[in-house]
Amino acid sequence: MNQPSVTTAAPSSAPQLLISVRDIHEATLVAEADVDVIDFKEPRRGALAPVEPEIWSAASTSLRDRSLSAALGESNTASSIAALVPNQFRFAKVGPSGMRSSGQLRRLWDSLPLPPTVELVPVSYADHEAAGCLAPADVLATAIESGHKRLLIDTFIKNGRSLTDHLSNAHLASLLNTAHNAGIWIALAGSIQLPQAQRLHEIGIVPGCWGVRGDVCRSNESGHLQRTGSLDPNRVLRWQRSLRLTGGFPITAESKLPAPR
Ligand SMILES: O=C[C@H](O)COP(=O)(O)O
Numbered sequence: 258m259n260q261p262s263v264t265t266a267a268p269s270s271a272p273q274l275l276i277s278v279r280d281i282h283e284a285t286l287v288a289e290a291d292v293d294v295i296d297f298k299e300p301r302r303g304a305l306a307p308v309e310p311e312i313w314s315a316a317s318t319s320l321r322d323r324s325l326s327a328a329l330g331e332s333n334t335a336s337s338i339a340a341l342v343p344n345q346f347r348f349a350k351v352g353p354s355g356m357r358s359s360g361q362l363r364r365l366w367d368s369l370p371l372p373p374t375v376e377l378v379p380v381s382y383a384d385h386e387a388a389g390c391l392a393p394a395d396v397l398a399t400a401i402e403s404g405h406k407r408l409l410i411d412t413f414i415k416n417g418r419s420l421t422d423h424l425s426n427a428h429l430a431s432l433l434n435t436a437h438n439a440g441i442w443i444a445l446a447g448s449i450q451l452p453q454a455q456r457l458h459e460i461g462i463v464p465g466c467w468g469v470r471g472d473v474c475r476s477n478e479s480g481h482l483q484r485t486g487s488l489d490p491n492r493v494l495r496w497q498r499s500l501r502l503t504g505g506f507p508i509t510a511e512s513k514l515p516a517p518r
Contacts, residue, residue, distance in 0.1 A: 271500050272463060275326065275444060276493060277470040279308055281315050283488045288323055290493045293466070294348070295320060298328035300470055301485045304413050305330055305352040305380065310341040317343035326350065326378070332365050344372040350409055352380050354388040359399040362391060366403065380409045383423035383447055388413035393424070393432055401439045408436065409468060412447030415484060420447030421457075429462050444468045448484075451496055469496060 275294035278284045284295050297313060299306040305328040316325055326348035329335035335351040342349050349371055356362040366377055381396035382388040391399070393410050400408050410432065412420055421429070429445070436443045446468030454467055471484035473492040 273466040274496055274500055275466050275468040276473055277328070277468065278488065280312055281319065284316055284320055286488055286490045287493060288320055290490065290497050292493065292497060294324045294326050296326040296328065296468065303330070304411060304415060305350060307334060307338055310338065313341065313343055313346065317345040321345045324348070329369070332356065335365070336368055339369040339371045342371055342375050344374045346375050348378045349375050350378040350380050352388070352413070353382065353390040353396055354413060356390045359391065359395065359402070362396065362399050363403050366405070376407070377405065378407045378409055379405050380411055382413040383410060383420050384413050384418070394435070397432060397435060397441070401441060406440070407442045407444070409444040409446060411468065415448065417448060419453065420445060420449055421453065426457070426460060426462060433462060433464060442466065451499060455499065467500070472496070
């Protein structure tokens with residue numbers, strides 16, 4: 258932690274949980290744990306790499322009563338695959354790498370041929386210099402100006418450095434306050450581990466949702482969590498129970514997600 262305490266306009270409810278999965282087997286494990294958002298991405302190929310559209314298609318049938326999310330990758334892949342996202346999906350997220358101005362970013366978001374029922378979730382990278390793009394505060398401002406209702410803040414480089422290695426607590430609190438005042442739902446991700454999220458909660462940094470992959474995977478022989486490895490259902494339950502204990506609520510088939518807070 259880089260700051261002892263901060264004050265934020267934290268949401269009154271506990272955050273939701275988004276877990277990234279690479280296939281139907283993992284998605285089913287996550288669905289059994291009643292996780293709020295099941296997010297499809299291929300962790301071996303980068304921060305937001307898409308899975309094959311056939312996996313989206315299978316999920317749209319077998320998990321159609323869940324809140325499903327598709328990672329579309331960055332501008333070089335998103336435009337060509339956005340139209341393939343099944344309309345049963347709730348969300349699709351696109352990375353901002355290479356987008357150095359608000360205008361570029363808006364053109365990217367506007368150009369994606371998503372089905373009308375799929376909500377675009379803009380993404381910003383805490384390590385934006387490495388991704389050659391706008392900083393989170395600028396992406397958030399662009400999202401607000403363009404009428405988007407959600408933003409995921411993630412890390413571009415998955416090398417073990419987490420969200421909080423790139424953004425101070427004060428910076429995170431300021432982003433959450435701006436988002437809260439604008440009615441934007443923020444998801445925080447980027448090699449976040451459960452104790453880290455709990456510490457952030459203790460100082461009032463509470464997003465609308467936590468996005469996790471590495472911390473719900475099995476560790477390798479050296480004891481390091483492997484985000485590219487296989488999902489560990491016990492670690493999924495650990496996150497889920499922890500958030501539920503703090504008063505979290507599930508997304509039901511009827512309600513999907515609550516209104517942004
Ligand atoms: O969308 C959230 C990401 O999948 C988080 O992945 P990570 O925990 O491995 O950084």
